[in-house]
Amino acid sequence: MASSYEEGDAKAGENVFKTKCAFCHTLQKGAAHKQGPNLNGLFGRQAGTAAGYSYSAANKDMAVVWGENTLYEYLLNPKKYIPGTKKMFHGLKNPQDRADVIAYLKQSTA
Helix, strand or coil, X not given: CCXXXXXXXXXXXXXXXXXXXXXXXXXXXXXXXXXXXXXXXXXXXECCCCCCCCCCHHHHHCCCECCHHHHHHHHHCXXXXXXXXXXXXXXXXXXXXXXXXXXXXXXXXX
């Protein structure tokens, strides 16, 4: 198990998101899905349930509810966290990058 989540820096997380995540994900309410689902309203939502996005069975069947700790573990290695996911991203290995992007997502998806 990876080390536990500690609050990150949202400004630094914005940069991580733009370079590592924005190609596949949008954040704005009502924005279209890309290769990955729109992340608006992510916190407190069960995996595999964003309306209008075609999830893998693995994501739909995963009973995880997204929060800081679950995202912190997931972002380390998405394919290990949800075996069978169609997500192509290999993860954020740097713990600070994960904490920072989570802080940005908390601020940007509420």
